[in-house]
Amino acid sequence: MIPHRAGAAGAFALLLFATTACGGSGGSGGSGGDGELTVMMYQDSLAVVQKDAAKRFNEDHDAKAVINEVPADGYEDKLRTVMGSGQSPDVFFNWGGGSIEPYVEQEMLLPLGATLQENPEMEEAFIPSILEAGKVNDTQYGIPLRGTQPVMLFYNEQVFEDAGAEPPESWDDLLDLIDTFKDEGVTPFALGGATPWTEQMWMQYLVDRKGGHSVFQRIQNGDPEGWRDPAVLDAAETVQDLVERGAFGDNFASVSYDEGAASALLSEGKAAMHLMGSWEYSTHLADAEEFAKGDLGYTTFPALPDGEGNPQAVVGNPTNFFSVTDDGETEAEVDFLKQTYSEAYVQDMVENGEVPTTTNSEEMIEKHAPNPDFATFQYEMVRDAPTFQLSWDQALPRSVAQPMVTEIEKLFNEQVTPEEFVDNVAALQ
Secondary structure (H helix, E strand, O other), X not given: OOOOOOOOOOOOOOOOOOOOOOXXXXXXXXXXXOOEEEEEEEEOHHHHHHHHHHHHHHHHOOOEEEEEEEEHHHHXXXXXXXXXXXXXXXXXXXXXXXXXXXXXXXXXXXXXHHHHHHOHHHHHHEOHHHHHOOEEOOEXXXXXXXXXXXXXXXXXXXXXXXXXXOOOOXXXXXXXXXXXXXXXXXXXXXXXXXXXXXXXXXXXXXXXXXXXXXXXXHHHXXXXXXXXXXXXXXXXXXXXXXXXXXXXXXXXXXXXXXXXXXXXXXXXXXXXXXXXXXOHHHHHHHHOHHHHHHOEEEEOOOOOOOOOOOOOOEEEEOOOEEEEEOOOOOHHHHHHHHHHHOHHHHHHHHHOOOOOOEOXXXXXXXXXXXOHHHHHHHHHHHHOOOOEEEOHHHHOOHXXXXXXXXXXXXXHOOOOOHHHHHHHHHOOO
């Protein structure tokens, strides 16, 4: 998934590196900690939190943390270039999952398991399901640096009130609401089908609720036969059942999320619900402030009948991560990572509208969040989740992720049968 999160999603294609696996660092943080500690950051409005952290770090250390901001549209290409040039940064921003897997395979990143063992307060500082998302092949390579962005079910409270309806607490409730809102002349669910990563969210939750977290973990771990798990076929059949019921209206394939059309359907009362990442709140706050402050409701995705998945499990974007290049761990690099759970850092995040990934942040949110009610709901949703599945298009290598999203689009458009969908994604390598 791409918008309103820290940058373009997705992993890289297979990379050919010109240097050896442990190519040299451009900074001198790896040679004693008395020079520059280079930190490569994604450039956006939230980077102010990391820049302030660097200032605090520099007040107490001989090593000087230097933030190198790279524009959003060129970040992944720039990172790939510097990682293959022998001038890699000491610490760099990433999305975890498939985005760093090529570097792990080339042994260019420092495993952080020993760091967590030697600094147990670091491990204890973060919500477990979030920290877990910083692993590749069960090895820790990332430390959370930003807020969390779960996918949740948004709804228009006024539309629900007019229909005498309540938010769904079960799958049967959800199906009943489709009929309720169709009778009211309202599209049950807004869906930006012209921006097909939005459709992926439905598949993620349906697979997770039906088969549990392990189904996609098998796929993410490199076994394409995992797509043949019965939960995937069941999810695909459920998608087409929703389409045929009219859950998304008649023209969802031409509705764009990137251009704001799907969100506008919800805020204007033309749709009752919208399954979207937590950034949807900010979208409405910017484009429909009165609606965001008065009639925007939010809840969790319901459980499926006979589903093996935990109904508290979450999908979406756990967070972004800092990883360390493997040119010799230094005290300076570890001390810089410790900034990410300091009180000043977390407060900066919250005041900038982020929902932190650190434990025991309830009071910080209540005191400093722009919208404490929404931030608290989001925080508790993530805190209580037994698992947090990274968006599929970020978790998988790009060579698989891009055609997978296309296959999901074809499934929603009924251009393939559920069985053909399973065969097609299982064939992706």
